[in-house]
Amino acid sequence: MQERLRQLSYYRWLIFGVAAMGTFMAVLDSTIVNVALPVIAVNLNVELAIVQWVVSAYLLVITILLPLFGKVGDLYGRRRVYLLGFVIFTIGSLLCGLSHGIWLLVLARVVQAIGASMLMANAPAIVSVTFPGKQRGRALGMIGTVVALASMIGPILGGVLVGLFNWQSIFYINLPIGLCAYLLGYFILPVEEKEGSASFDVQGAMLFASGMTGLLIVLLKGQEWGWGSYLVDIISMITIILLGTFIWYENKIEHPMIDLSLYKCWPFLAGNLSGLLSFMALFSNVILFPFYLHSILLFSPTEIGLAITPFPLLMAVIAPVSGYLSERISPALLSSSGLSIVMIGLWYLSTLDTQSVIWNVLIGQGILGIGHGMFQSPNNNSVLSCVPKEKVGLASGMSALMRNIGMVSGTAVTVSVFEWTRQMELAKVSLPSQTANISAFLIGYHDSLMIGACFAGLGALISLSRKGHAVLKT
DSSP states (O other): OHHHHHTSTTHHHHHHHHHHHHHHHHHHHHHHHHHHHHHHHHHTTOOHHHHTHHHHHHHHHHHHHHHHHHHHHHHHOHHHHHHHHHHHHHHHHHHHHHOOSHHHHHHHHHHHHHHHHHHHHHHHHHHHHHSOHHHHHHHHHHHHHHHHHHHHHHHHHHHHHHHHSOTTHHHHTHHHHHHHHHHHHHHHSOOOOOOOOOOOOHHHHHHHHHHHHHHHHHHHHHHHHOTTSHHHHHHHHHHHHHHHHHHHHHHHSSSOSSOGGGGGSHHHHHHHHHHHHHHHHHHHHHTTHHHIIIIISOOOHHHHHHHHTHHHHHHHHHHHHHHHHTTTSOHHHHHHHHHHHHHHHHHHHTTOOTTOOHHHHHHHHHHHHHHHHHHHHHHHHHHHTTSOGGGHHHHHHHHHHHHHHHHHHHHHHHHHHHHHHHHHHHTTSSSOOHHHHHHHHHHHHHHHHHHHHHHHHHHHHHHHTTTTOOOSOO
């Protein structure tokens, strides 16, 4: 059957469709659960601080495993790892729906995240090696569209399913989709010849996983525990030792888990750094934006949903266009222009106040969507074009890793700046009134957005520095 499929003129796009399904499922489940958290907390009789681990565990595991499964895909075949990802993700979804206790649910989410990391690490790599140089930017741009649509549909679909059925339905819906995606992938994805016989770096994987766990725990819990607290200091010191040992060990062995020599290619390093900064910039707004709409502008849930829509909608439109243009225009120029627009969007949002109306909010979100859509596709194209074919899976996983670290660290910096500024403002008055609380909130929110704008501006400069640099492959 696969031989007949290979003869089709659109066979590459069938492969793209399978890659898009895995990306869509993994991203969807990172957003669909958020809507159900209050219901899960009530049904399982737990506090919000505990139920948040349903989301945090998923994020932690994906972040830790992304480069590992990118490397495994390079060694043992991306098709094999990708299809196994569908199986594990689907089993994890079933276990999530069957869970009757919070820690069983968290454990099931860990299983689900293992499958999701297999999908997320290998989908862009499959697309990158399937499409030739001149078409790669367009295809990766469309993957960006899939990510945006999944992010947009997740909360909406989650609300509908929980409202009509129950919270378990958000996991059960993955079962038929996962089975269908596996069967399609089995028949469509080409069987690869083994690239080489290098062994898997177990020691490096353990050092990396331990170090990244420490780093992400500090970023996620630092504000709650206190950045200068004894516990945070101890975990930070252990994390530095583990990651330092990991870097030393990876430079020493013949077949490392992460090939640090890739960073000698400046477009690869610059693309990853600017990708990290882009998500740090975006998450300076993502976390606090709904609270601004709810607490300051007194928007209804419907209005909040409407206000969020322009970002993923415009990103979904701009990303494939930007990917197409990256085949003809310097990716460095496009990506740096995109981050410059993100910087302008964050600055614009920092001017909103108690008198702002929904149109002001929609414009700000639209600017961010245009900017990020313009940045993401050319940046992905530039990064994956800079590595040899046999290492594209590893490069894909490392890029996704930077994206996740950007989300976590952007959230940590945003919350820290917001809380510190807000407390400083409230300390100026002995008995804070409602007006003082609103004023302190806005000052903290605006300062966080300006920090995010600085991240975007720095990312734009780093991204532009790639212009004129040679790459390892085209």
